[in-house]
Amino acid sequence: MSSDSPKTLLEVRGIGKSFPGVRALNGVNLHLVGGEVLALLGENGAGKSTLMKILAGVQPADEGQILMDGEVIEIGGVQDALDYGIALIHQELNMATNLSVGANIFLGREPTKRGLIDEATIYKNSKGFLKMVGLNVDPNTIVGDLTIGRQQLVEIAKALSVDARVLIMDEPTSSLSQKEAETLFTVIKDLRKRGVSVIYISHRLGEAKELADRVSVLRDGENAGDLPRADINHDKMVKLMVGRDISQFYARTIHKPGEVALEVKNLRTPAHPTHELSFKLHAGEIVGMAGLVGAGRTELLATLFGVTPNLGGKVWIAGTSIDAQSPQEAINAGIALVPEDRKQQGLILDMTVRENMGLASLKRESPNGIFMNEAREAEITALMIKQMRVKTPNDRQVIRYLSGGNQQKVVIGKWLAMEPKVLLLDEPTRGIDVGAKQEIYGLMEDLAKRGVAILFVSSELEEVMGMSDRTLVMHEGRITGELPRDQLSEEAIMQLATGNTEAA
Amino acid sequence: MKQFISKFIGSQSEGAKRILGIFVLLMVVYIVTAIINPNFVGAYNQENLIRRTSLFGILGIGVALVIITGGIDLSLGSVVCLVGVGVPWLITDQGWAPWIVLIMAIVLPMLIGLSHGLLITKLRLQPFIVTLCGLLIYRGVTRGFTGDQTAGFGNELKGLRWIATGEIPLFPGFGIPFPAIILIVIAVAVGIFLNRTIYGRYLLALGNNEEAAKFSGINTDRMITLAYVICSGLAGLAGLLFVLDLNLAQPVDFGNFYELYAIAAAVLGGCSLRGGSGTILGVIIGTALLRVLRNMMNMAFLGFQRAEFAVIGAVILGGVIVDELAKRAVAKKRAAQKQK
Structure with missing residues (x-):
């Protein structure tokens, strides 16, 4: 399945997951090439978020394999996923809004000096990561004082700080203004140039069209099909998502x-x-x-x-x-x-x-x-x-x-x-x-x-x-x-x- | 019988198993105690046991309603103290007319409950804090105005005291203590309220999910307040019965820890502190278990009476652990069935 790709970075084989009363994922496959933006589409309940939570170590899969650089890996928790370079940016942002931007970027990995937090290093390094996402704020700013759009960029900066190779974004624009969304798109395109792969989940088809190198669609917890860049258009995406003509x-x-x-x-x-x-x-x-x-x-x-x-x-x-x-x-x-x-x-x-x-x-x-x-x-x-x-x-x-x-x-x-x-x-x-x-x-x-x-x-x-x-x-x-x-x-x-x- | 139980406890299917479990435990403790000390089953001790169970059962039923809303009432013991000391003090020491004092003994606790309810629903204060302050205030007030003097009726009010001390003869040497009748009347009334009226359903619904209840058009604030009013009202009634029974009340320790007995009985009887579940029959059996355990420590394990709290604590903890494990097993089985 990945033989025609230049270099498959991440591959998912036959993933299945059940919750009481629901079969959320059933034999789902997915692959991702280095520096690729993959738009993962599907209706609500199609299983997109569940699949991404499995990749990010938030939930375990019931069955199936995950491969990184061609080797089977076990993702036992969020820390494992981060160690493999997979970072998830949640739909609802997960940040300590009472702490500063710098403190959030280094949360859980604070550099220390003589047993105390090394604020100077945090400040200096945060600046570098913020620059990479084009965000011009002081690292000492309290996160809660930033707009949602800017908080999201801080999350991306945080992901970059752990050397994420695969960045998963779950409905990132759902609460952004048009302008903030455009800034985000620029950042994503920039990340692609740096060789970071992005899995972009959205139900806004226009965004998929603008950003994606490839579209993969889930329907009712199963693969519904893929579209290469040249085939990405509105009708084809909708048809894959709902499985029939929308007029019906x-x-x-x-x-x-x-x-x-x-x-x-x-x-x-x-x-x-x-x-x-x-x-x-x-x-x-x-x-x-x-x-x-x-x-x-x-x-x-x-x-x-x-x-x-x-x-x-x-x-x-x-x-x-x-x-x-x-x-x-x-x-x-x-x-x-x-x-x-x-x-x-x-x-x-x-x-x-x-x-x-x-x-x-x-x-x-x-x-x-x-x-x-x-x-x-x-x-x-x-x-x-x-x-x-x-x-x-x-x-x-x-x-x-x-x-x-x-x-x-x-x-x-x-x-x-x-x-x-x-x-x-x-x-x-x-x-x-x-x-x-x-x-x-x-x-x-x-x-x-x-x-x-x-x-x-x-x-x-x-x-x-x-x-x-x-x-x-x-x-x-x-x-x-x-x-x-x-x-x-x-x-x-x-x-x-x-x-x-x-x-x- | 099963039908009867389900009529009494309503549609809470897990309640029936819980009641059965704790009933079996009660029987085991009862029989063990009877074997070790035959005096345990003597008429005098049994009457006493029933009387105490009835009085504590009234407290348990009240606090169960509050726990069902997802709240807690820590002030019960102090309300018992306020009424239990206040009534004889006003009548005997201050010479107030008994009928005025008795009306106050009913109305004042309900006003206390009303104030708890309003503070919790309108100001959104936490029930734990509100009733913890109540616990301190009502006892402090009682000790203050009586000057820590012990209060009692002496030889007065013999007629009224009969409702706590009297009994209905069943056969020679044994009668049903009258408080048991009071408990049964209250239990049936509250049981019907909880399981047969729309307001009982509202209470269970909001205890489970207050927001969804509100979105269903239920006046949740009013229902929660009602639960606190009933709870404090029943505590007042119990306080009155306690002092009528004992004829002596010391402000320092009258009703001390009673709120914890009541909460423990409710939890043993199947009330979840998360709210939304609980049965009246369970609370009564829970109360009986606590009383029998205490009786057991006094009669069967002489010399260990002082360890009573440790035993009660261990029994409750054990019961809750078994219950939680059973629940998990059921959930697991259910999830497994779904997969197929």
Whole structure:
């Protein structure tokens, strides 16, 4: 497989990994040449992050081999990986934000003089590594005072300081501004010239096109195929990622929007207290909300749902003004939220499918507001399991042991029992497999047909473009634009998402 | 029987096994003690054992509700002291009307619980800190206003004292102590609350994951506060029963360490300090085990009574270790099944 390559640096053979309820990786192969930028693509849940964690020694593989310079190596932990020159830069940065830049670069490997930390050497050497990544900050600066983009460059400098030959970057641009992203691209191109290999994980196809020497795609934990530099284009990448033409994947019929279901006027959220947000949502309409991480989309949903306070502005549900100070009030008004963090906010992991499914509607179904109506709870659960094809042995299964996709169906099902007028979905398909994704899209479609107004936040442009009747784009707390279905394109969204309003 | 147990403990499937395990342990300790010292099963000792178990059981049930929310209440013993010393002191020494004092004995602890709950939910203070301060404050206040004087009812309030000292004759020479009836009423009420009402479900849900409960439209702050109110209220009631039973209370040590007995009973009975799980039946059996262990040290291993804490500590630690190992084995088996 690597015989045609000049010099294979890293090779992965037949890697497999299982988690309770999920086969995350199944016989995956990968190779990497010195000085190559390999873009590793795949939908959420395809197994990219798991594979990279195995390479970086964060998790062990269940089966398979890893070869470095043609020799089989054992990676027993992060330190082993670093010794072999493999460094992972996490999606969420892993830094001691209370310490200085220099202290972070040398964390765990501090040079000492007479038993004390040698600050002068740290300072001097840090400067050199920072220069390599084009970052002009004093090594004594506290990391927490830097922007996320600059923190990321510090992480790269740290990786260079351990002589990393393989640098793995997991979604590095997910929280960067356009300008910071461009700086990062320059650094990556520069690293390539120095002979450092980069595995670049992203779901932004434009970045893969710009940076990669080669693209490798994972789908449902297996190799879906490779594309050499000359073949890297949008359609081919998408086809490998979803395994079929996207027109079939996002089976949408266009809806005639009904009455206004949700109207928001001059709403201000605690995350961006100076920006006012206004928009409308019609019954039976699916509206996507795109933007970079940190654009304020999740915060907007949280305020609409009464989790965080509304600092001003008005909200109407089906023409009735509401002022939700708590989720209870939002729910009573007909709003439901499927939160971003399924395990932390959506589910009671140690409770059963039935208990989770019934939680939101307990009070409504109670005959007297005190005792539970368990017969009704079982009835609703049985209906939802059937309607949404939740794969579970029975309704007494503890929900922790279901797959991500089935868990998400329960979170959605919990709200359907409440018959919401407005359904807010925050990253509804994060971390679930392709099959379950398609089912969730089908469910959104069904609900829209029944007249539910749906607003969904997604960082996957494919999904936004596939599912939206209309797309709102946010940038740094503002709604920077609205795109009807016929004007949707990855470029148009990214322009608005990075604050470039004229071009759209 | 199994059905009955599951009705009582609700849908917590792991609770049933846990209860069975600790019940077996209780029986073993009980039988061993009875063999070593036959006086153990004498009517007098058994009545006493049931009475003490009932009083401590009330404390255990209260703190179990708080532990289910993921919190802790360290102030129980001092609330017992406040009520247990305060009631006889106000009635006998200060000459207050008994009915006013009794109303205070119920209301004041609930207000204490309310203040704990509000500090924890509204100011987001940690339960450990809030109730640790409570532990210091209520005992300090009691010792301050009584001048460390021992308080008692003397020969007064005989009628009221019957609810703690009285018994319902079963057969000649043996009766069911009345506190046992009180415990059963409380246990059934709290058991129904926890397993049959929507609020009990809310409590279990928020104990497991407060954020997700909030996102499901549950007023978590109110539920957590309610748990602290019930807990302190039951501690007040127990404090009253303790002093009615003993007729004597010293501010220095009345109720000392009772919070730890209560927490230990709850943990033995299957409450996880992480919150989200616990059964009332388990707590009662846990309390009984602690009382029998103590009784055993006094009756079967004379000369070693002073080692009581060491034995209780070792039993709890052993129980928790066995439980954790069993849980891991189950999880492993489960993961293995999934792979196939």
